[in-house]
Amino acid sequence: MFLKSKIGLFKKSLFLCLFLIMGSFAVGQNFDLAGFGYTGMVPCPYFIEFQKGNKIEISWYNANQKRVKKLYTYKKKYIGRFPLFELDADIPEGLYAGLNPESKNYYGNKFMLLTGLVKKAWKENEDDIIGLGMLPAHKGKKAEGFFTRFPSGGSGETPYFYYENVSSHLVEKSKEGKREYKIENLCDMREDTPWVEGVDGWGIGESFVIKTWNNNDDKYILLMNGYISASNPKLYDENGRIKKIMVEGVISGKKKEFTVKDTPHPQTVDIGFLPEQEDVKITILDVYKGTKYEDTAIHFMILWRTEVIPYE
Template sequence: MKQILIIGLILISQIGFSQIKEMNPSSTRLLDLGVQGEKDFDKNQEAGMIVMQKMSDGTKFDDLTKEEKDALSKVDETMESYWDIIGGGCSWYCGGGPKEVSASSYLKSQGENNYEPKNAHDSNYKNVWVEGVDGYGIGEYLLYTFCGASPRINEIIVVNGYVKSKTAWENNSRVKKLKVYIDDKPYAILNLKDIRGSQSFKVQPIGNNDRKDWDVLKTKPDWTLKFEILDVYKGLKYDDVAVSEIYFDGLDVHCFTKGTKIQLADKSSKNIEDLEVGDLVAYMDFDNKTIKSAKIEKTEKVVHHGLVTYRFESGLEITATQDHPFRIENKGWASLKPDNSAQYKGFENINKISIGDFFLAANGTDKLISIDFLEGEQETYTISKLSSGDNFIANGLIVGVEELKD
């Protein structure tokens, strides 16, 4: 009787397991981090910052030497450290991210190194979470807690193993299979490759889908994502299982700040926060190089932090999220985060904005002279669907309509 019961339990377990979808990474990116790379990064940043200070003191981009322009091109203004995963400026995290990261266990600190769960979500390749039980940590987990209003997730990115060096990665064990739970309910199993790099898994939007009323959205309860170790790749030296980072990308993050002037079809303007569905706005018809009108069909509002302000030679400035597309002379559409812009219709393969670019405006062009990264939270707004056209005019500049892909 006991044997029959055990067999029955095994069969039930297998049936339940088979009903959970298994997912393979949709894309991967190998990492080659090391001491020399950090030295090169610091050298390039220092040289570029000297040039940026020179421009802040009044030197125009066209007056820079070729060497100075080359130095400027090697600077990533969004990165403060060689080990940054996301960098500063705006990303999906402008609108939120987890409020807490915890774990079932973690390895005790060794010297200056700690292995706490927060390391698995600190945007730093150098730090790592290591489970703290004997053996290979099967059943141990990381738990991410989100507030109800957090932007929805449509991509999970895993940086597997101790990636700060090739030796650390090889010596420590890595995860082979991660079981994902949403609010403690099984959702999927992530099949991880044994690579020193990041692995992306595209998912259907996770989070609260009803986002029409911001005041109601803020009252929604917290929700969680749990990542449980099911299987591992064994390390050469240690059975400790390491995860450098699990982070996210997603929806509901775009926009301009309150007070941005939107050109209407009748050539008047309206603050972006006052726009309504049905308003007629101006947009540029690039085929005929004329200004036409389109009806607003959908707008968005969300609270962001980490916004960016673009400043121009004419004195014009505009504050936006880093993935918002702008029309650039000789470049077409561009943003500071082209990869993030790819979630919007028509902006799958756009260029990156650089200081010195000429932004298209309703009445000509304007040269970008500086980029500032802002602290604090602000309410932001955008147009996400028009009756025609893929752009509108904000503070005189041609900007893209961020309509999410179906």
């Protein structure tokens, strides 16, 4: 579990050769995944293409280096806020060719997935999708992340972001030892790695600075709200999520208040009001209160160059 009461890696890149499928929340999706796809080369080449009618085609190279294709149909359920997709057949063993034998612990047909539509994404003239896929706990094992399509920097080329002047972070003590939810977690897409404020109450007034990079043109903040865990999805609602934030340019002093959506899917905040690229200070003004813990968490937050629409 988690947090100031009592509670208690992304292990290998082996699950990158799996796939991302995504549907909509009950309120209806605001973009269609059909026609979008995901590709990857490590640890095994694969291509995923979404199709109409809740269908998805997956192709990969098996142990004999022969390309194999399979068409799946899926249906969607929910675990808390997280869509859970159930395929009409298990993932075939051939997809795991040459991977760590532990991957067999996760054979199955169910996946939790979060995604967003990136406007004018990679080629600057067409939309694309980004996302985080998670395997729910299976056969007594800890849940795992298996798919991430997020560059670690706003341009997709920088290795990581820097943060400074954070006002607090949560340090959690348990029988297993000490765990810190540090500000550096904000550029770590693995599940169960949020930044969590460390003061009494909901963290109103807590702040930090996101450092910019030279020659970037980032006009957005890309974030995933709350505590995201495939092992324990209810932690999203049990803990606080940011609702209103103040964004302030460290050099210009210009500031603006924003309302953040209460969704675990990736979303952006438009900071084009700043006159130039500069370090950005984030201050929590209000939160969506958790049902169990007085802790506010942010899973991911970096500077970004284009709009992302959450899939819900």
